[in-house]
Amino acid sequence: MMNESRFVRIRFALFRSAVLLGFVVLVLRLWQLQVVSSAEFQRDADRNRFRLVPVDAPRGILYDRAGRMLVRNVASFSVSVVPAGLPEDAPERQAVLGRLGELLGMPVDASQQEGTLPAGELASVPVRGAKGPSIEQILQERTVSPYAPVKIANNVDRQVAFIIEEEHLKLPGAIVEAEPLRQYVNGPLTAHILGYIGRIPSEQLEDYVGDEKLGYEPDDLVGLTGVELMMEDVLRGTKGQKHIEVDAFEREVAVIASQPPVQGNSVMLTIDVELQRVAEEALREGMRQAGSSVGVVAAMDPRSGEILTMVSLPSYDNNLFSGGISYEDYTELGSDKNHPLVNHAISGQYPPGSSFKIIPASAALQEHVIDRSTTIKCEGILLLPNKYYPDDPTQAQKFRCWVPTGHGSLNIIGALLNSCDIFFYEVAGGYRDFVGLGIERLGEYMHMFGFGEPTGIGLSGEAAGLVPSDRWKRQNYGESWVTGDTYNAGIGQGFVLATPLQMLNVAAAIANGGTLYRPQLVYQVTDSQGQVVKSLVPEVIRKLDISAENLAIVREGMREAVVRGTAWRAQMSGLAVAGKTGTAEFPAVDEQGMLIRDKEGHLLTHAWFVAFAPYEDPQIAIVVFLEAGGEGAVKAVPVAARILRYYFGLPEPTPTPAQSAPGSTPTVTPDAVAG
Numbered sequence: 001m002m003n004e005s006r007f008v009r010i011r012f013a014l015f016r017s018a019v020l021l022g023f024v025v026l027v028l029r030l031w032q033l034q035v036v037s038s039a040e041f042q043r044d045a046d047r048n049r050f051r052l053v054p055v056d057a058p059r060g061i062l063y064d065r066a067g068r069m070l071v072r073n074v075a076s077f078s079v080s081v082v083p084a085g086l087p088e089d090a091p092e093r094q095a096v097l098g099r100l101g102e103l104l105g106m107p108v109d110a111s112q113q114e115g116t117l118p119a120g121e122l123a124s125v126p127v128r129g130a131k132g133p134s135i136e137q138i139l140q141e142r143t144v145s146p147y148a149p150v151k152i153a154n155n156v157d158r159q160v161a162f163i164i165e166e167e168h169l170k171l172p173g174a175i176v177e178a179e180p181l182r183q184y185v186n187g188p189l190t191a192h193i194l195g196y197i198g199r200i201p202s203e204q205l206e207d208y209v210g211d212e213k214l215g216y217e218p219d220d221l222v223g224l225t226g227v228e229l230m231m232e233d234v235l236r237g238t239k240g241q242k243h244i245e246v247d248a249f250e251r252e253v254a255v256i257a258s259q260p261p262v263q264g265n266s267v268m269l270t271i272d273v274e275l276q277r278v279a280e281e282a283l284r285e286g287m288r289q290a291g292s293s294v295g296v297v298a299a300m301d302p303r304s305g306e307i308l309t310m311v312s313l314p315s316y317d318n319n320l321f322s323g324g325i326s327y328e329d330y331t332e333l334g335s336d337k338n339h340p341l342v343n344h345a346i347s348g349q350y351p352p353g354s355s356f357k358i359i360p361a362s363a364a365l366q367e368h369v370i371d372r373s374t375t376i377k378c379e380g381i382l383l384l385p386n387k388y389y390p391d392d393p394t395q396a397q398k399f400r401c402w403v404p405t406g407h408g409s410l411n412i413i414g415a416l417l418n419s420c421d422i423f424f425y426e427v428a429g430g431y432r433d434f435v436g437l438g439i440e441r442l443g444e445y446m447h448m449f450g451f452g453e454p455t456g457i458g459l460s461g462e463a464a465g466l467v468p469s470d471r472w473k474r475q476n477y478g479e480s481w482v483t484g485d486t487y488n489a490g491i492g493q494g495f496v497l498a499t500p501l502q503m504l505n506v507a508a509a510i511a512n513g514g515t516l517y518r519p520q521l522v523y524q525v526t527d528s529q530g531q532v533v534k535s536l537v538p539e540v541i542r543k544l545d546i547s548a549e550n551l552a553i554v555r556e557g558m559r560e561a562v563v564r565g566t567a568w569r570a571q572m573s574g575l576a577v578a579g580k581t582g583t584a585e586f587p588a589v590d591e592q593g594m595l596i597r598d599k600e601g602h603l604l605t606h607a608w609f610v611a612f613a614p615y616e617d618p619q620i621a622i623v624v625f626l627e628a629g630g631e632g633a634v635k636a637v638p639v640a641a642r643i644l645r646y647y648f649g650l651p652e653p654t655p656t657p658a659q660s661a662p663g664s665t666p667t668v669t670p671d672a673v674a675g
Contacts, residue, residue, distance in 0.1 A: 054217060057237030058180050060264035062194060062227065064273040065523050069185055071194060076181035076323065077161035079104060079153045080219070083139060084146035085173025096171055097135050103160050104153045107134040141202055142218040144209075149175055151199070151219035155323020182221075182228075182322050186273060188315040189280055192343040193271060193459075193521065195226020196321035215239060224321075227269065227521060230458045234525055237264030265533055268524040270306040275299070278646045279309045283624070286639035287313060290607060290629035293338050296345045296500040297639065299622040299647075302508035302612060304538040305517030307457070308620060309643075310501075312348075314340040346455075346462040349497040350625065353584025353632065354419045354566075355608040356492025356503075358510055358554055361412055363437055363445035364427045365550035370412060372553055378422035380406035382431065384483060399425050399487055402583070416557025417565030419581060421491050428490025429483045439486045443467050448544055449506045450516055451498055456541070457519040465502050468495035492584060500625045503610050508621035510558070511578075511612035514544040514551055559615050567609065569637040575648050576615035579640070581632040582608030588628065604628045609636035613644055620647055 062070040079100070087093045094108070101108040135152050142150050161176045168174065182197050184190065200208050200222050208216040215238075216222070222236070223229035240261035245254040279297045287295045299308045314336070320329050333341055342348070364370045380403060383396035401407065401421040407414070415423035430436030437445075446452065452467035466472075468489060470481035488494030501519060509516045518539040525534040544551070558578035561567040567579040585603040588596045596604055607629030612621040622643060624636040645652060 055240035055242055055258070055261045056179060056220070057239050057261035058263045059182065059197070059221075059237065060231075060235040060266040062235075063266065063268045064271050064276075065269060066272060066274075067268070068273050070190055070269070070273065071182060071184050073180035074183045075178055076154070077156040077158065078151055078177050078179050078323075079156050079161070079164060080149035080151045080175045080177060081135070081139060082147060082149050082173045082175065083143050087172060096173065099167070099171060100152070100164070100174055101135055103163060104156065106153065109134050109136040141205075144218055148217075149219070153324075154179075154199075154221075155181055184318045184322075186276075187317040187319055189276055190271070190273065191226075191315050191318040192312045192345070193226055193269070193310055194318060195228040195230075195459075196224055196318040197221045197228050198224045198321055198324070225460060226318075227267065227459075229460055231267055231522065234267060235264040238262040263528040265528070266526050267522055268526070269521050270301075270523045270536065271309055271521065275643070275647060276309045276311060279643050280311045280313070282639045282642040283311050283313055285642075286624070286635060287626060287629070290626045290635040292607070292626040292629040292635075294344055294348070294627035295629070296348065296623070296625040297643065298345050298500055298504050299620055299643065300504055300508055300517075300519055302511040302517075302618050302621045304536070305508070305520050306523065306536065307519050307521050308647075310343075310345050312342070312344045314338050316340045343459065343461065344625075344627075345500045346457060346459055347499070348625075348627075349463050349465055349499055350606055350627070351494070351496055351584040351586055352492040352498045352503055353582035353606065353608050354421075354491055355580050355582030355610045355632065356496065356498070357416065357419065357424050357490075358558065358580050358610075359445055359449055359451075359506065360424055360428050360437060360442055360490050361416060361554050361557065362449075362510070362544075362546050362550060363442060365412065365553060366445075366546045367437060367441055369427060369435070369437055372413070373411060375409045375411050376415070376423045376426050376434075377409045378403075378407040378420050380404045380422070382422050382425055382487075384431075384487070397484055399484070412553060413557045413560055416554070416580065417560035417563075419561070419566045424490045425487040429486035436486070436490075439469060439481060439489060442486070442489060443469050446496075448516075448542070448546075449509060450502055450541065451496075455499075455501050455505055455519050456539075457501065457521065459521070462501075463499050465499055466495060466497035492582060500623050503608070503625075504621060504623040507580075507610035507612055507623065508618075509544055510551060510554055511618035511621050513548055514546055516541040516544060555615070558611075562611075566633040567611070567637050569633065570609075570611060570641045570644070572641060572645060572650055572653070574650055575613055575644065577611055577613040577641075577644060578615045579609060579611030579637070581637060582606075582610075583630070583632045584608060586628075605630055607632040607634075607636040609633075609640050611640050611644070613648070620644070 058073050061072060064070055086096060097108045138152050139150055164171060164174055164176050184194060198221060200216065200218065200220055205218060208214060208222065209218055223232040228235065238261060240259045242258045243256040245256060279299070283295045283297045287293070295313045296311065298310045300306060301308060316333055378401055380401050382399040383393060384399060386392065386395035386397065389395040402419070406422070407418050407420045410418065410420055410423055414420070425431070426434055426436055428436050428442055429438070446467045451465045453464050454462040473479055473481050473485065485494055489496050505516060505519065518541050520536055520539065523536050524532060527533050555578055558580050559576065561581065562570045562577045562579050566581045570577045570579050584606040586606060588604045590596055598604070605628070607626040609624045609632050610622070612618040622640050624639045626635055629635045
């Protein structure tokens with residue numbers, strides 16, 4: 001009995017000890033939760049309840065030089081997903097994303113994507129619709145924090161946005177936001193200049209987001225092409241912040257504090273949108289008459305390098321890219337063989353043909369290869385002796401002038417106004433006892449005029465052109481440079497390549513007396529208060545090492561080309577125009593891979609024309625290029641003439657029957673039909 005009582009006391013003591021120990025543990029746990037870890041749990045609770053949300057700044061506005069608005073911001077809706085707000089249960093999560101995909105017309109995962117996206121020019125462009133990236137793919141690539149919203153759709157239809165808002169209880173984690181959408185007022189007219197914006201491409205995320213000083217988030221909209229890209233740091237503005245309270249569905253219920261964003265600076269461009277419109281119309285008509293599918297017109301002020309107009313056709317509507325392009329538009333643009341997304345003014349590289357002759361003319365005068373009085377006889381054909389059989393005329397290589405009967409004896413003025421090929425063959429490569437420039441000296445002057453390097457206009461995708469040399473030919477063809485190569489280079493053929501903008505810069509440098517300016521598109525930058533932050537300052541690339549007297553001779557030859565030579569179609573009452581035509585052969589192949597030739601057996605030709613006006617005090621320089629457009633004198637000159645008439649306020653002429661006839665020529669120059 002006594003032992004039993006003792007056992008009971010022991011059990012009670014143990015029980016009391018266990019209760020006491022449990023109480024102590026409970027107290028310690030409560031102490032840990034409420035005192036030691038209270039700050040941590042409070043932070044976790046606040047993290048679930050409060051958010052520090054960035055507020056995007058409206059992008060700056062773009063204007064033309066007369067203050068006309070070129071792009072503006074309009075209201076639109078976007079849909080984002082907060083990963084932490086999605087259900088943890090996999091089927092429930094799939095149901096939420098499935099409903100969002102149904103409303104937005106987006107695939108939820110890779111299994112629902114239709115087709116593949118083409119690569120190439122549009123590789124980094126966000127595509128919307130069933131064939132665009134899936135919601136899961138976007139979340140995987142762009143989630144940086146469980147609580148940071150990931151934008152999955154821009155430019156959402158108003159009705160769809162309202163439905164998502166109405167169903168917010170069934171769609172936890174989905175957020176509808178109002179945001180500015182870029183609207184390009186003139187669409188295709190200025191698309192190649194302005195470009196467009198879009199989400200940061202996946203392959204560039206690290207460049208943007210990796211530098212915290214830049215302040216980019218993965219879902220930010222940035223300039224992807226054109227001025228939008230070139231002036232990104234100016235246009236983007238400074239983000240604001242909101243400290244908000246959210247409910248269990250990640251919906252904002254209160255704003256604790258906020259710092260408003262600062263709108264990006266506005267940019268006034270150097271282009272005149274009305275001149276742009278006239279240039280586009282003139283180019284389109286010129287392309288129609290020439291049967292050309294690609295064309296370029298660009299003009300600049302030769303006194304400063306300001307671009308007054310730049311048109312590249314075909315073009316595209318950059319409004320298609322606001323909020324993501326549809327798959328149908330995406331594939332249509334990407335498969336167009338004429339590459340409407342390419343700005344051919346800066347990216348197209350073509351043989352410049354006879355418009356190039358102003359460079360060897362300047363070089364030969366400066367190097368004393370010729371002077372104003374030097375004459376060379378053109379008999380329509382030049383026989384370059386074969387170095388292995390110098391005395392056998394049947395082995396000689398034939399180089400022809402575009403006038404089969406020849407031009408007779410010409411000095412430099414006559415050679416420029418008649419665009420004589422024989423003259424420039426000999427000036428460039430020499431003939432018999434006459435020592436020409438040679439490819440090395442010609443190449444030096446090509447570099448001096450800006451060939452072989454981008455002009456520095458600042459737009460992405462600018463090409464450098466090509467200055468060929470003996471070394472270049474050996475590296476690329478495994479062959480030595482020969483005199484015939486120099487002959488071809490002397491008339492802008494062979495391996496020589498230039499962009500239309502480079503040729504415009506050449507004409508401007510001749511016009512202004514020898515200053516090569518960097519072409520510029522930005523006239524002025526102003527802040528949100530209208531204060532001028534930056535104004536255009538002409539930037540000199542280099543001064544040409546060519547005397548004023550020699551440049552004056554070249555200008556005179558260009559003037560005579562308009563007065564009584566190949567560019568006579570640029571004559572107009574009340575304005576003295578100087579110019580140089582160009583007709584450049586190029587190899588084009590058909591579907592069978594055979595070279596395409598005209599009925600006379602010649603290769604197809606590009607049509608060129610460079611000019612400036614007024615002759616005595618140049619205010620504008622212009623280039624016209626028509627791909628496969630035929631003769632520059634016939635097809636390119638009228639395009640420039642129409643633009644110059646508008647620019648100087650001159651009336652359109654009434655055509656005479658003789659002028660209306662295709663290929664007609666003035667009676668004073670019966671042989672001036674090509675350049």
